Amino acid sequence: MLCGRYRNGKLLLLSFVLLLALCTYVYKRHGKPTKSHYNVMVWWSPYEKQLDYHRKCGDVECRFTSDRKAQRDLFFSGYLFHGRKISIHDMPEKRKIDQYWGLYHDASPKNAPFLLHGLDIFNLSSTFSRHSTVPLTLQSFTTLEELINYKNMYTFGLKTSFQKKMKLAPVLYMQSHCDTLTGRELYVKELGKHIAIDSYGNCLKNKTFPDGITNDSMDINDVQNFYDFVSKYKFIIVYQDMICEDYIADKFWKSLSLGIVPIYFGAPNIRNYLPNPNSAILIDDFATPSDLAQFILQASNNEDLYTSFLYHKTLDVYPISNQLLVNAIFKEDIFYLEDRKTRGIAEFECTACVQSFHQEKQQSQQNELSCELPFFPPGNFTWKALPRIRKFLERARMEAAIMHKMAGVSET
Ligand SMILES: *[C@@H]1O[C@H](CO)[C@@H](O)[C@H](O)[C@H]1NC(C)=O
Ligand SMILES: *[C@@H]1O[C@H](CO)[C@@H](O)[C@H](O)[C@H]1NC(C)=O
Ligand SMILES: *[C@@H]1O[C@H](CO)[C@@H](O)[C@H](O)[C@H]1NC(C)=O
Numbered sequence: 001m002l003c004g005r006y007r008n009g010k011l012l013l014l015s016f017v018l019l020l021a022l023c024t025y026v027y028k029r030h031g032k033p034t035k036s037h038y039n040v041m042v043w044w045s046p047y048e049k050q051l052d053y054h055r056k057c058g059d060v061e062c063r064f065t066s067d068r069k070a071q072r073d074l075f076f077s078g079y080l081f082h083g084r085k086i087s088i089h090d091m092p093e094k095r096k097i098d099q100y101w102g103l104y105h106d107a108s109p110k111n112a113p114f115l116l117h118g119l120d121i122f123n124l125s126s127t128f129s130r131h132s133t134v135p136l137t138l139q140s141f142t143t144l145e146e147l148i149n150y151k152n153m154y155t156f157g158l159k160t161s162f163q164k165k166m167k168l169a170p171v172l173y174m175q176s177h178c179d180t181l182t183g184r185e186l187y188v189k190e191l192g193k194h195i196a197i198d199s200y201g202n203c204l205k206n207k208t209f210p211d212g213i214t215n216d217s218m219d220i221n222d223v224q225n226f227y228d229f230v231s232k233y234k235f236i237i238v239y240q241d242m243i244c245e246d247y248i249a250d251k252f253w254k255s256l257s258l259g260i261v262p263i264y265f266g267a268p269n270i271r272n273y274l275p276n277p278n279s280a281i282l283i284d285d286f287a288t289p290s291d292l293a294q295f296i297l298q299a300s301n302n303e304d305l306y307t308s309f310l311y312h313k314t315l316d317v318y319p320i321s322n323q324l325l326v327n328a329i330f331k332e333d334i335f336y337l338e339d340r341k342t343r344g345i346a347e348f349e350c351t352a353c354v355q356s357f358h359q360e361k362q363q364s365q366q367n368e369l370s371c372e373l374p375f376f377p378p379g380n381f382t383w384k385a386l387p388r389i390r391k392f393l394e395r396a397r398m399e400a401a402i403m404h405k406m407a408g409v410s411e412t
């Protein structure tokens, strides 16, 4: 009697467990109930060591966490990756068919070579590319105020007198890394044969900062002394180590803000972003470094010509003629510079959360990133960089192949 009752109890428990399993299965297969709009995403490679917070994204309550244990949560829907922190040796195992993957990458693709061939393992992306799901193209833009403000700038006359008094070259160069994929140091070395260049970074260093100024980076925002010193120069070389559409180094915007004319090599579509057609000297426009040097010298000695590069600073009305840029800035400029990164991440997180919650069909396309290797300036002075590029491309292919395998995506 007692035994029978016990057995009954056991049966009851068993059917209960079975029912629960069935419910869970049905529930998982047929989407989450509309009432509990809740979704969990795990930052597999987080942008900060540890994070765990909730965000209300439209009608979905989202939890973002770096705690990998949360992948066993019933409401877990996918992984987020910070491109800089991704490692091919540490990826999730066995991706399920409904598992969303999102990429946030606010740096050069050089820091994540597999991206050149492996962007399609993600369902959505947030990169410098204007084609990505949540573009970060103007992430490193300064602010409109900084861009057009005259106070951060020395006049042509003052710059010329600094040149004489302080023995400054017309051209400033600050780069810590040599051995670039674009042959930067090879080009600059050649250019240096035709015009004086003060080079402070570890690459091609031939000058040291005056006392009290120690930084060789323009990526920092609050180093007034440093900015004051560099803005005494007329020109600065901004030569990127990776060439992709929409990929624009911080240094480019900062130079414009400081009123130093950039001598630029980088994004092939940079003209779309110049405040005015004449806001930078584009290396691509010159057949040889010697031609370029001659032009710089000319502009360095001619006030009208030099000032024509600084309309964004010097014109009182319509300092920026590029309406596309103005529109983009106004879209961005509502918030302060310090907020921008946080805001970029928040928008990316919410987009990923909502899309994965609704299982929106989406896969990133490789052509969202338009990077070109090799990509050299005219004149064939950088051909010695070719072996580095081959090595990099080889690595990119190999890593992408591994990633595809891990993500269960076939190579295209
Ligand atoms: C380094 O110094 C020499 C001599 O002052 C100068 O002519 C040259 O342009 C400088 N810069 C580079 C990058 O070589
Ligand atoms: C140099 O840069 C670092 C960040 O890399 C910053 O913390 C420091 O304040 C800067 N120093 C000077 C003297 O500007
Ligand atoms: C997410 O992306 C993967 C490949 O990267 C793809 O197989 C899968 O179908 C995508 N999911 C959705 C819901 O589109």
Ligand SMILES: *[C@@H]1O[C@H](CO)[C@@H](O)[C@H](O)[C@H]1NC(C)=O
Binding pocket: 380, 383
């Ligand atoms: C560039 O120069 C090198 C060395 O002179 C030569 O071997 C190579 O063929 C040149 N490449 C092009 C595209 O002209």
